Amino acid sequence: MTADSQPPWRQPHSRRDVLRLGVGLFAAALLAACTTPEDEEPEPDQTPESTPPPGPALPLAPMPAIPAVASNGLLRLAAVGEPAVPEALTYSTLVTVDPRDARIHSDLADFVEQPDQLTVTFTMNPHALYHPRASATNGASAAIDADEAARDFAIRADAGEFLFSQVVEEITAVDPLTLQLRLRAPFALLLDQLGDVTTAGIRADAPSTVGIPLGSGPFIAERHEDGSLTLRPHPGYHRLGLPLLRAIQIAAAERERTLGAAFAGGALDILDLGSPDSVLRASERSDARVLQRSSRRSRGLGLSLVGTKGGREVRFHPAFQDQRVRRAIAISLDREGLASYDDSVAAGPIGPAFAADALEPATLGLHELFEHDPREAARLLQAAGHEDLTFTLEAPLTQPLRGLAQLITRQLSEAGVTAVLDLVDHSRLQTDLGQGDFQAILFELEPVRSPDLGLRLHVSGGLSGVSPWGYSNPVYDDAVRDVLAAIDPGQRAEGARAAQRLLLDDVPAMLPLPEPVERIAIAESVGGYAYDAYDFNERGLAHLWHVDTGSASVPPQPVAAGGAL
Template sequence: MTRRSASLALITGLAAALALSGCAGSASPEPTGTVDPDATLTVGLVLEPTNLDIRHTSGAALEQLLIDNVYEGLVTRTQGNEITERLASSYTVSDDGLTYTFTLNDGIVFHSGTPLTSADVVASLQAVRDDESMQGHSELAGVASIAAPDASTVVITLTAPDQNFLFSLTGPAGLVFQNGDTTDLKAAANGTGPFTLGTWRKGSSISLNRNDAYWGEKAGVGEVVLDYIPDFTAGVNAALDGSLDVLTAVDPNLAPQLEKSGDFVLTEGRTTDKGTLAFNNAKAPLDDVRVREALRRAIDHDALVAAVGAGQTMYGPIPELDPGYEDLSDIAPYDPERAKELLKEAGHEDLTLTLTIPSFYGTTVPQVLVSDFSKVGVTLKVNSVEFATWLEDVYSNKDYDLSFVLHVEPRDFVNFANPDYYFGYDNPEVQSLYAQAKAETDEKKSAELLAQAARLVSEDHAADWLYNGATITALVPGVQGFPEDSINSRIDLRGVTLSK
């Protein structure tokens, strides 16, 4: 898959769950009772995977379930998107940024009982690099060779420096599987992680059991049951009736019910979710930068965030958790009078546009936009469509004026450096800066280049970023160590404990 299709896959996987991901007072549960090492932790999630083959199937539902819990890579990432070792005890990068040398931890064993060696790593990564059908294939396209000089060492050589390479290894592209294994990955699993796959009751739940043979620190609970509850109200009701210890993706409109019960602590987590108002840069009148700037200045972002009940304002393409973030609120502040002036200069004082939006996002965002745009003389028609229609009309055929989706993938600035992406944005200087940032071996310098490119994108008003989403999680007070940030795409359950 291309990186843009991988990004879209995450949109597909999380769209319904994140339509109203919201905001709550952040707090940490106070410990109660004695930690029960054999406890069963029950977690409410929204989207269930369609199958378990994370090598060939995209979607955040699979990553939430499997990465770091059942399968592991050489490296992983923290809640703050920092890269850290996992199967590798250490790694080094050559000065020219081309050679990565990983040393494996001792005693790693697959769930099948077979010890892991560097040969398993080599086979796993080579399969992704060579097979276009595998998730992360495009991310390893720049790998020249993968070698195992001994049983505990892996050496990866790139054809050119790639600042994103290590981060790519934290996702599906970098997961390690047993070489020659015949496990049916659609229905079963054989990883190295702190949990083994338990029972999958399709349409209901999936359980994970602690792996007592795990090579690292053992999981803090004996079992985790992931209950899939696609309806937000039903999820809250399940929490209130005592069926859940944790409820993720709490609808902000329903959060007060959990708070008032006194039985839950609500935490607010940061994400890389970008509520993106896409402009069709290649189509009149959106090909006029004055029109795009006018639309941005017409939107009261603070009021919109309050209406959605989620996260924080965002004025550029890079969220706070990603390299290259900069506060760009100075570029297009709320100024409806200036918006009117710009529309007049562009000859569009009486403008009608259509917003194409997947129906599962609800009406909150469209209502705010319709109201704000009307104040500057722009009539906004809302075309609410099924997601399959959005994929065909907007994403594939680029037949739209404005659109809204939640882009959730981290480090996806490449979308604005790709003139073929559905935004229709083509700026050679941005493309050059992104290429330089990717090839830059110094992490700080790479981030500075990304920041320069992001400012140009915002100054071009290539899109509007309505908000940087947040997610609410409700926990019973006995739960400790449950991740707060970035859980829309990753939930490392190893460190979670539950008190009696």
């Protein structure tokens, strides 16, 4: 339940998992009871498919304007060791979703309809082509139509991949330009996952020169003898005039410190910053800037309300059942102090990485749970009869969370609360958190990859059927169930914000804490690079990246065949 060590698309998922994600606990149980993993695929209909009636169109974001910049720039990147092929730059998907505003962006599909709650139809771009085959003598590229997409999705389904074996029930190429997906249950992350190249990047039935199937993304990868990569524009890319870059070079470096020196010397355009020293050194480069964003590593202070969870007796504190006590603990926390402890940013139940689904920073700042008022906290505790509240706070043995736990205990003491630290190793913390066996617990999740997790952590059934906090709010559960059934990301985001406001007003048993940040340094000459868009920056915006060459009249220069730093 804690920190997923792998991204969701690399983890095993049961049928129960997807149903819980899609329609909530009650509908999930019903549908799971009606299906089994051994269900056979239906026999294909021998009669010609009829064109489905048009349904409500899901709104697509307008195509962004192409900046008036030189299109022959070279973007220079590097990695320690042999760089992996950036599949987000070499594959296309049907659509992508921008987490900043929940808008759907077209890719291989130019039109999306939802005829009913379980059906989504995509109209394909008629100009999409795969990258040229290495064996092709005339440089011709194969076209991508609905049949190609259905073929690749069927391969994924046969391989047991989560999205197409557990979420999608039927894949139909209605005609060459119309693809229809029939779902087993409403699934709010459908379009997000269809926009993930690892989950749904459409692959040709032919290999590329870098050992992966051919794609149709904006760039074609070429591996060099030293392990470095060059990515060149796809000449048949379906967006006219794109991508803007002449090439992307990804050099191979032996050590992390080599990358810092290369960036400082102007040999790299973008550098991940993993330490305060690297941030300081990068900021010394006059023609570069430092960007930051949430690391998506959600943190929380969990309170255990009940002594039995999942039929097991566990530790808890009865005082936490009183909303006044939970509110007192919340307003005892100085969130600005917590954020400054290790450079974190404010976060609600859904973290700021999913800006469309998350509550706005201004909303969080004005909510009474995010105020710092130890005097009012003490008054609430006295009114609840718990002015001498003492409980055990379980926390990680290692930094930085150990120091954060110590800071939290000092802040709580200002309101008269005594939190006795119980420092444990990572394995013990995970076990206790998963079983809900604690009085209070401080934890951090691995980078969260989807906004639904921030909602599901608070539902009555938690992530696995039992809430680790013992918290239950049926009204909130109903709100989350509606959110997780919304196919339209914009509708989902609106519902998610409303559900979070409801949750905070009820004072949850898990209090979200500020999330640590991550940073990059980027040359001022690089444009179109939206660091705060996370994966969408590569999936949906890479064709608009550009490097200012100083003059639009500068002729293209040959790209060197890779290199090591």
